[in-house]
Amino acid sequence: MNISIIINIVLMAVIIFGIAFLKKKRTSFTVRVLLAMAMGIVFGAVLQLFYGASSDVVKQSNTWFSIVGTGYVRLLRMIVIPLIFVSITSAIINQNSKNLGKMATQIIAILLITTAISALVGAGTANMFKLTAEGFEIGEKEQKAVENTEIRFDDFKSKPIQDQIVEIIPINPFYSMTGQGSSSTLSVVVFAAFIGIAAIGIRKSKPESAQSFAKFINMLHDVVMRMVTMVLRLTPYGVLALMTKMVSTSNFNEILKLINFVIASYVALAIVFIIHLLILAIFKLNPITYVIKAATPLMFAFTSRSSAGTLPLNVDAQVEKLGVSQGHANLAASLGTSIGQNGCAGVYPAMLAVMIAPMVGINPLAPAFLIKLVIITALSSFGIAGVGGGATFAALTVLSAMGLPVGLAGLLIAIEPLIDMARTMVNVSDSMVAGIVSSKLMGELNIDVYNGKIPYKENV
Structure with a gap:
């Protein structure tokens, strides 16, 4: 093994032990995550400065760092499906939720409305920055990306949106629980809701069975939540490794070529995040409190792009720090992974549509164009719920529905990681806001917990 790689591994180990030492000194969890992110940026920048983004030393070093970073993400994904299943099932059983339909309707409505607003923000920002697709250079790498995008789109559009929505209903729920299906998350939500409703339905006819099942689910819930706590304790180390890899491998020359689009994207996403804060303020909730308490999941979303x-992390912050009821938190977080993603399915497709429109003779400032774009973007964010691919598929759907060429999505592949970080953070923020607002509307938000009158226990 190259001596440089060994040195890099040792340096990473030293940083990890330093963060672990801070935990023993009872440094707060949020501070440790922030510090880990900062150290990852610095360490990644140093690696790229010394060796270059495409060097073998950086590549080999990151394969070792991925034991921590990728390993942490895999642990999180491992507990996602069990968490969704037991949390939603137990919430329905314990709350005897007759308002499940109302709760789900409110959450989906909030997600879709904020996506429509995000699309308008994306379109407005693209117009403000005078972004256009005409200035993009198509080299060999870009041409291949365009071709791959168009091939993916051909595969994608072969399945109607109606079929994609129907696929949310699982044929084999146990297959969905493996996480293998493209709509696995939403399928598990549907299955868990059915089980919870069924358990409530037998309380009169078979009370002993209903009671025994409720005890089993609650017991399972306690075990899964303990697993969540165990994994969350690794967050600072995961953030450190993920940020180091991102910074050390980023092609900043490609980013500089598209810097105007990067800046415009971040401005649009910042505006959407501010809108999230304004929504909370409208419902008489302190937005600063939200920013402070939601910092950890938002930072991890930024780092992991997942x-x-x-x-x-999302569910934990909503329930433990923001006072959201268990049912609202789990449903909003689960639906938010696939429906109404403000960054990926709102801002991004709208910006691309505005950039491409002038090339086909359409005025991107025309009211008719903007209204059509906002409506299609909002509806498409729900229509792609059963399809993996995030921002790319959202962009393909919107551009196709608007009658615009889809190739631009492939040209931006070089800067995808950079803008996807902020997009994912906004996506997660939207799902958290949906949980908070719906919980407040139904009178299930613990205001004292939200405002910090009842201190939460930071068990990580």
Whole structure:
């Protein structure tokens, strides 16, 4: 093994032990996560400065760092499905939720409305920055990306949106629980809700069975939540490794070529995040409190670029720190991984549509174009719920529905990781806001917990 790689591994180990030492000193969890992110940025920048982003030393070093980073993400994904299943089932059973339909309707409505607003923000920002697809250079790498995008789109559009929505209903729920299906998360939500409703339905006819099943689910819930706590304790180390890899391997020359689009994307996403805070303020909830208490899941979403991977952190923050009821938190976080993603399915497709429109003779400022774009973007964010691929598939769906060429999605592949970080953070924020607002509307939000009058126990 190259001596440089050994040195890099030792340095990473030293940083990890340093963060572990801070835990023994009772440094707060949020501070440790922030510090880990900062150290990852610095360490990644140093690696790229010394060796170069595409060097073998950086590649080999990151394969070792991935034991921590990728391993942590895999652990999170491992507990996502069990967490969704037991949390939603136990919430329905324990609350005897007759308002499940109302709760789900409110959450989906919030997700879709904020996506429509996000699309309008994305379109407005693209127009403000005068973004256009005309300035993009198509080299060999970009051409291949365009071709791959168009091939993926051909496969995607062969399945109607109606079929994609129907696929949310699982034929084999146990297969969905393996996480293998493209709609596995939502399928587990549907199955868990059915089981919970069925358990409530037999309380009068078979009370002993209903009681025994409720005890079993609650016991399982306690065990799964303990697993969640065990994994969450590894968050600072996972963030450190993930951020190191991202910074050390980023092609900053490619980013500089598209810097205007990167800046515009971050401005649009920042505006959407501010809108989330304004929504909370409208419902008489302190937005600053939200930012402070939601910092950990938002930071991890930014680092990992995985809404599903952030789900355990998302639920934990909503319930323990923000006072959201268990049912609302789990349903909002689960649905938010696939429906109404403000960053990936709102801002991004709308910006691409505005950039491409002038090339086909359409005025991107025309009210008719903007109204159509907002409506299609909001509906498409639900329509792709059963399909993996995130922002790319959202962009393909919107561009196709608008009658625009889809190739631009492939041209932006070089900067995908950078803008996807902020997009994922906004996606997670939207699901958290949906949980908070729906819980408040139904009178199930613990205001004292939200405002910090009842201190939460930081068990990580």
